Amino acid sequence: MIITFKSRAAGDVIMFGNVAQRMLEIIGKDKDDPKGIVTVEQLPGAIAALRAAMAGDKKSGEPSGQDDDKEDAPRGMEGQVSLWQRAAPLVELMQYSLKESQPVIWE
Numbered sequence: 652m653i654i655t656f657k658s659r660a661a662g663d664v665i666m667f668g669n670v671a672q673r674m675l676e677i678i679g680k681d682k683d684d685p686k687g688i689v690t691v692e693q694l695p696g697a698i699a700a701l702r703a704a705m706a707g708d709k710k711s712g713e714p715s716g717q718d719d720d721k722e723d724a725p726r727g728m729e730g731q732v733s734l735w736q737r738a739a740p741l742v743e744l745m746q747y748s749l750k751e752s753q754p755v756i757w758e
Contacts, residue, residue, distance in 0.1 A: 655758060656744055660751035664740045671757065673734070674741055677704045689745070689755040697755075698745050705735035705742070 652668030666674065672682035678697040680687055689697050748755050 656741055656755055657757070658744055658748040658751075658753050658755045660753040661744050661747035664744045666737070666741075670737050674701065674738060675757070677701055677738075686758045687756065689748075691749065691752050691754055694745050694749040694755070698742055698749070701738045701742050701745070705738050708734040 654666055654668055654671035656664040656666070656671070675682040675684075675687075678689065678693075678700050680689070745755055
């Protein structure tokens, strides 16, 4: 399953379902909703929650364990990807969205 985060303020962020569901959990959204929205008013809290999770992940030095898509990785790229690496594009999308007063939706 693929989930796409969209905003009129920036390009789409596409994630595998298990990774996107983890991001939704972090920002306090129902991970089982196939579609949803992060309103402009909710963006500061969502950004803060993702940044806190990213900081905790960097501190621990442990991979996120969310590498179910490892078999789809190109040869030589089989290493685990950390939560902070996965969350960074979504945080960037949310920052642009906040700056432009645009919501972020996912589907």
